[in-house]
Amino acid sequence: MNAVGLAEMLVRVTALNAAYAAAIDDDRLEEWPGFFVDQCLYKITSADNLRDGNEAGIVYADSRSMLADRVLALRRANIYERQTYRHIVGTARLIGSVAGEIRAETPFLVVRTMRDGRMDLFAAGRYRDRLADQGGELRFRERIVICDSSHFDTLVAIPI
Amino acid sequence: MNAVGLAEMLVRVTALNAAYAAAIDDDRLEEWPGFFVDQCLYKITSADNLRDGNEAGIVYADSRSMLADRVLALRRANIYERQTYRHIVGTARLIGSVAGEIRAETPFLVVRTMRDGRMDLFAAGRYRDRLADQGGELRFRERIVICDSSHFDTLVAIPI
């Protein structure tokens, strides 16, 4: 990619990341699967897991319908209702572009606010993404959420 | 807006947000009202307040001179002097453009550092903004600061 193509792609990836985070933080979870292609891979794991070659992850979905199922389960459980999450997403680094696919890595931080006003650092880490253009819209083929911590809340309530 | 217009507008909004945050964090509070048009609306509120239709807000100003008065009051009170604030502002999402007015939403996080070195999460939330070009400079017509927490320090010391 030339400099113009690079800047344009960076703007598109940045806008996608911002829309993704806002859908979660605004509790529009039903929109979340729409950021992925049909045959996608979404995984929450830790840097330690990756280093150890442990492919399982804490959360795993390999299709958009599995993501939609997850949202339904979260809505039924209602466990996240008492908290608010705020994603602060850093600048995407474009790692490369192969066969119409963009690879990017992006740091993130998620702050949680309890109903009583207490705030804490819920998660920090980086996204490892493979992105593709689908009918003019950028979508995730793969989003691996690599958390810095290996200690997850017994159930990771929301998408990260 | 076309893609070029969108990218250019995103750069301008991003630059405005960065300048705004730096003026506060560098303790150049007197510059803060200058980021707004004369007849503006500035409000600090919470997501719960908005949901409940409570329009009041914790902090409210509907003109630039009210913002200037607030800065004078803060300087007299000197209450913020013992702390430092650091805004980390996320990527602006451009929601729309109507009649020369840009609408944007942007997540933020404010970290507070006490004189003894302790740091805490002071505020997290999102800005809901209406922006207009005024003589070549982008300015806020409206900045609604929507905090994730409804529990505010008895007095919100600084602008957010």
Place this chain on the structure above:
Amino acid sequence: MNAVGLAEMLVRVTALNAAYAAAIDDDRLEEWPGFFVDQCLYKITSADNLRDGNEAGIVYADSRSMLADRVLALRRANIYERQTYRHIVGTARLIGSVAGEIRAETPFLVVRTMRDGRMDLFAAGRYRDRLADQGGELRFRERIVICDSSHFDTLVAIPI
């Protein structure tokens, strides 16, 4: 600079900041000196120190080889191994451009994750940078890390 030149420069500075942070957070410390020109200045200090005219700083290096020495020392000490760091870097503000040199200021936040999963705010502050193009790549002539807190861990383990 005109608007196009400004946007292009902002993209380049932003990409440099993202690559710099990722090299540290991914534990590719050996790449860190490569972000600087040979005769550089790197300093970690506090806002209080700067205000008092104290030029010393907590960490000081005035050449790339001093930075490389510091990385070697860190590798030998191994003290940072039990922790993970995550830089969240805000938007760069371009302060000016003099004689082919860019000046920028950029807020940052560093979150630390312990081996047992505990996370804390490790540092917040701003970078004060002087940048130059070196053979087509943007490099730091000077990076002053101005921390909001004056209370440093007895040894600042990693580059910030």
